[in-house]
């Protein structure tokens with residue numbers, strides 16, 4: 211595992227931190243340094259709330275080696291409340307119970323472990339929302 | 346007789362949160378796998394929680410702590426220590442609190458360490474946090490009891506060894522939803538259950554685990570606490586004890602003079618199993634979810650090795666608003682995706698491939 215890269219991306223992976231354009235307010239995730247709307251290079255970090263709906267998904271049965279212990283798993287395109295579409299694993303649900311449009315929330319899970327001796331990579335995944343909080 | 350423990354400055358629970366994975370393994374699956382169903386009428390619990398492939402003590406502690414932060418309503422950076430009590434930390438060397446603190450934006454001005462005392466590692470963390478706040482070294486500390494416990498395939502412990510736990514933000518009494526009135530800790534060298542370094546599964550002393558271990562240590566800590574605070578069982582609204590199964594906590598409650606009514610909340614082992622360092626403390630979160638200002642709660646853990654921490658907590662009027670700010674413990678306990686023994690064995694690395 212590339213430990214320096216793993217460590218540098220932790221704001222993004224641990225807290226869904228993207229960028230907000232200082233000129234037009236456009237949000238991006240993964241964070242982009244040049245605004246896709248207005249081409250501005252001025253942006254500030256922005257943490258997404260981690261709530262969204264499943265746009266579409268696929269179940270993975272054949273995975274790269276490092277993800278192989280987890281098959282079958284689900285990769286989804288998720289529309290965040292803030293209007294940004296991201297790609298993430300959908301967890302805590304059996305493939306046959308996944309429904310397009312279902313409400314999801316971000317959780318932190320193990321992405322993979324680098325063998326028995328290497329570091330464990332943690333990051334965001336999404337699961338069916340546990341409970342809609344009104345507060 | 347020693348005096349009870351009480352910090353110089355009054356301390357309490359400012360926020361709390363629970364976590365239990367969604368998967369459940371019915372005890373009947375284990376019985377059918379290893380005993381041809383011969384003990385189906387004597388199962389210690391109905392089902393136990395099983396962590397998903399992508400869950401461990403770090404990820405579970407993050408979610409419980411998020412819930413505790415929501416209820417506390419404080420800025421994460423106000424927390425000055427993170428102690429995670431567990432016997433199943435993902436790393437042997439690298440504290441679980443480092444990742445929890447990074448994800449929750451608590452770092453970097455903190456202390457952090459892994460605590461280990463079998464099933465009382467969680468209350469050990471609460472004691473340390475209470476002392477830390479009580480001496481004014483900081484205003485808030487995060488104490489967690491969380492486990493993904495493993496039993497050897499076919500062993501009696503496999504029926505109950507489960508996953509889950511709770512997180513508590515300890516802080517000054519005036520900010521608390523439940524104030525610590527006092528505590529008492531009792532420890533001896535009793536080898537009822539242990540796991541040597543590099544061993545995957547623990548060893549236990551069968552009959553040795555009950556009388557001289559569980560019952561002896563809990564009754565000693567609770568009796569000393571009650572005597573020191575000049576309280577009797579009927580002064581408490583609710584009580585929660587460590588839950589290796591369903592019977593032990595019921596029996597120890599009876600021995601000490603607590604009624605069935607007093608333990609009706611928080612006795613979760615039948616539905617989720619024994620969550621080890623998370624066991625008594627997740628029970629406490631269920632009691633808090635159902636509590637009101639003026640309620641007095643007894644919490645008594647048990648950790649093999651052996652020891653017990655007993656606490657008396659007085660609920661304040663801050664409980665009412667705090668409860669609804671995060672999912673209830675029963676929201677986690679009630680959800681369930683059943684798994685069979687084969688899937689469980691694969692997920693929990695019980696099948697050795699090479």
Ligand SMILES: [Zn+2]
Pocket residue numbers: 231232233234235236245246247248249250
């Ligand atoms: Zn822009």
